[in-house]
Amino acid sequence: MLAIVNAEIVPVVGDPISGGTILVDGGKIVAMGKDPEVPSDARIIDATGRTVTPGIVEAHAHVGISEQGLGSEGSDHNETTDPVTPHMRAIDGINPRDDAFREFREAGITTALVPPGSANLVGGTALVLKCAGEIVDDMVILDPAGMKAALGENPKGAYGKRQNKAPATRMGSAALLREALFAAKEYADKRESAEGGDGDPPSYNAKHEAMIPVIRGEMPLRIHCHRADDIVTAVRISEEFELDYTLEHVTEGQYVVDLLAEHEVRCAVGPTLQHGSKVENRERDFRAPLALAEAGVPMCFTTDHPVIAGQFLPLTAGIAVSWGMDYDLALRAITLASAEHAGVADRVGSLEVGKDADLVIWSGDPLDYTTFADVTIIDGCVVHERQV
């Protein structure tokens, strides 16, 4: 058993607890409060005067799959041989030895949703993992965790521009995405009919198989979209096919905030700190997250690691506060809101009894630029301890 004592606990759900104790056993939080009884054999971590929050959750990071410092050798996130590859699985591209996992732990990031890249209209399935381990399968907390899709410039660039094949335009992208959804629907319907004794099952198709949970609304389509018109197209197609869906990046969300509010669309906003590498992210900054938050649209922050190094996710939330975002909301947008976006809020994102013991002891205000994660704990194990 592990006991973190004398902590300034910010659980994200519920009121802060000053001078509180968190008891951890079997990788779970088993008690939390002003003074729960600490068993005599417990390992004690004294957090006097220090803030303890849930582990930070990155809702959209290519950690392990777009590896650092290796150039093209470390690039395994875009299977750019075909614009529709739903049968790809991010888990098959992840290297747990990517040094970025260490940086994540050092920055207090304990959980990440890892999607394939955005070169393909349909890129494959994402997964959610803990940021410590040697074997990716042991790190997984949810797989699959959504199907990646992309609109806007990236698919056009990867195919129309570089390979002289479809899609070359935004309407071309939308048509190919619809086609993939429609073909999967037909395949799923046929298979269902055959299972009910009506006709022959369709011959096996790996792509359509992978799309069945999406078309049935059992798994979210996670759609990369920056510009407002791409956001609207994402909503249009998703509503047409009655999908469960999330939006990724949402750079110009401020222009269509009413639409996003009306459909209660879950949005992962970022990378807000990125330079304008493309026309479609020209407007990236903190106007979109502020507008979304104000309108009550469910939103979280993402760095899109390695576009912005994931270790700067807490700093991103800090800058959002300097732009005028409510502090609690900004902290929520890198913890519980990210966990909700990723579909793992039953396990992580807040400090509550019964949840995974993923937590961070900070040297100061977790959102300030000069603050360290002194101790990072995943599933009750200390995975980072700062040497002073």
Place this chain on the structure above:
Amino acid sequence: MRAYRGARFYPVDSAPIDEGVMLVEDGKIVGIGRDIEVPANAEVIDLAGKVVIPGLVDAHSHVGMWGDGEGDASRDGNERPGPITAEVDAIDSVNPHHVSFQSCREGGVTSVMIHPGSGNAVGGLCFAAKTRGEVVDDMVLKAPTGLKGALGENPKRGGEGKDSPKTRMGTAALIRDFFARAEEYGRKKERGKDPDPDLALENGLRVLRGEIPFRVHAHRSDDIATAVRLCEELGIAFNVEHCTDGYMIAPFLAEKNVVAHVGPGLSSRGKVEVANRDERNAALLAEAGVKVCLVTDHPFLDVRYFMAYGGVAQKHGLSFSDTLRALTLSPAESIGVEDRVGSLAPGKDADFLVLAGEPFSYKSPVLSTYIEGVEVYSRIDRRGG
């Protein structure tokens, strides 16, 4: 005359002043201190509870010429083809209406040195400008301020087909050859032999004559050592841009009096040559006695977040005063414009920032940016709509 009164002032080249006064007239600072008499005709601006620091100086930027959502249309940083493009001048690529200048003002950056890119072994002339104006020539602080050079991965990528450079030694040989030709060109001119005019070699001569330094892009420690070797061999003034692995050879760089332009900050490690990037770099270099300037390399770090980068450098061991200096006076000195900008002192340009509190915190956004006494940015409260 205006009197900015009541703030804590960080002049950078002298001790902080609590509840101080700064007098500004005709775009210049005319007085600063605690017990400065405010003339009766002065307009008093109350800054009680605020903090004032010099406008930030960014010694390595591509503002006005690159990025910010303009796609291919504004990619004006790397002239091609050919690895030696010493004839180009960054000033001819800069658009004052590019949104990046507004970003500078928002981020508190009032002076920048704008470089050509690092795609070529010799990339062209750099110059320094204020971040406000309609015509780039009116914005110039000093021009030229250096000749850009590049080692490592970028110039190797630049060559078409079989063209050199394909290796690091190829890049070094091209640079040696360029300066050897410039020297020969200079000798011919001296002997009155009127060689055919060559803009590239003219700019090489400026470096050889000590008029401007060679500003060399180098990330990996071996590339940094090559920069030192080449420049000592040629007997030219130089500094190292990026200096990512500098911490590995910090005592060597200190001994050689190398000025390090460290950045971009908040970056990941996309290339092999930055695989050993360490956030402690600036602190370890400073500790060894190397002069450090933090740089954005905008657009690679959006200049709006320059102060946050300062915070990260401070977090990883750079002292508060060293951090502040690395964002102001040190880059001004490296550019050669410290007579005009980089600190708050009588006679200097009235380029300064009003912050909500102590620098390098999210709690202290830039409230106002002033260039030569004119408020060029005032914080917008974006809440509520």
